[in-house]
Amino acid sequence: MSIVLEQIKEQLMKGKANDVKALVQQALNENIGAAEILNKGLLGGMGVIGEKFKKNEVYVPEVLIAARAMKMGMEVLKPALAAAKVEPRGVVVIGTVKGDLHDIGKNLVGMMLEGAGFKVIDAGINVEPAKFIEMARANNASLIGASALLTTTMTNMKEVVEALKASDLAGRVKVMIGGAPVTQTFADEIGADGYAPDAASAADLARTLAA
């Protein structure tokens, strides 16, 4: 791998946003392909961060700061990616379910999904089931990610699953769920396609469900 791609990866992991931005431009100037810069530099760095997060070697703040650096790099890379017709791995609509205003977990999942090469459409907080479906349809999404932080709101995840099953997107779009009170057992009970206990696992799960 070229030295500059290795440097992008290293500086992204340290959260050095301005350095990542400059290094991505340098890589483009050296005629390294946009897809290679994305996959080996930016996503490569986020992949390492994701693995470290799963092993508790780094924590949410380190993930956020790395994602911030990736975002700065992507700002420089986007035009080149568009020109090279590099497509995202898939489109995921994320949101916190109806009645729930918490967003830190959802935002973290969004960053990890972007770090895994997905295009993320953020539906926000307190999202009605119909809105999840509508946004998935409008954006040609293959996945919906629903989050809840309270036992009183996680029951609304079932409504999202049922709304999807009753829609024309049934069979084409899958639902994964997560959040502090959520469990695999609960996911199985409500018929969700998957459950992830943390943001890094959510990215892995998305890769599996989107395949």
Added chain:
Amino acid sequence: MNRQYFIDLTRKDVRVPIGVDMILHQYPDVDAILDNGERMGQVLLEAARFYNSPIVMPHMDLMLEKDHLLSLMGIPAADRPAYHFHGCPSDAMVAEFNSKIKGPLGRRMEARNDAIRYVATHSMLMPMGISIGPFSLMTKLLADPITPIFLHGSGITGEDDPEVRAVEICLDLALAVVLRAIESQLDAGAQTIIVAEPAANTVYLSPKQMKEGADIYDRFVLAPNAVMRKLVADRGAALIFHDCGALTSEMIRKLDTLRPEVFSFGSPVNLWEAADLVSKDTVLYGNLPSKRFMSDSLITVEQVKEMSRDLAARMREKNHPFMLGTECDVLCVHEHKEVIARKVEAFMSCAV
């Protein structure tokens, strides 16, 4: 109110859930009750008597202080629950806040105070107040407080970076509202205050960064809470410090410098391990995993009893003052309320 009172409760095997929500939601007009101090006081006493508790747990609503703070800055009521500042609050907003902070409280905060007055004048039980902590309140005011906290830990100051400055300003605003909320409840007769800092955990503050020497926990959690702690102590009241998130040993040791009378930790913390980290005369309360009570597939009644026995035995072994209870507010989930109630009853009555 001194710490010996709580230590004596532990010797009497007093057990109490943070369970007002379950009693409150037996009534069809919850919002009307929350707006009416006398009715709320009646519900609080009903809960205390139902749980056979000498202490009257308050209703855990951690949104009141955010709502009040934003009302002082002219944010419309409908916008307040999800409102985040984009960058630093403006000088004009801060000036408006400062001109109104000593003024009237919002309707629900006044009702909360009236409920305390009702308990104090209609029973011999101990009235308690509650507030969200300043750090956790600050995190509700910004879309991403985590990144600027990390930047501060990396040596970037509020003068260098507007995001860091926004955290500093919001923390000051949060502390002012928390102090006002607590003071008003003490004035109403509260003898103990629960301060809830659910965000003072490993999600918002990196243990890795702390280990590398960053002062983030001291700056953003301990410093404002030390001011709160002094207010409570100066008024002769007791402090129950509640933090239900994932905590490291270092975080628990640092929180112990606040010297609360009681610590209430969530299920991510093993209380018998926390016993080695906190003062010997600080009661440890909790911490059955009540967030899982809603489903038998998550935890059964028998498992609740087993966990209660195990926890009590481990704490006896540690010879540390301990009160069996729940990791957080036992929320009434309507379709599952009987299942939840059975588990509360199980830990309240099982032999330990």
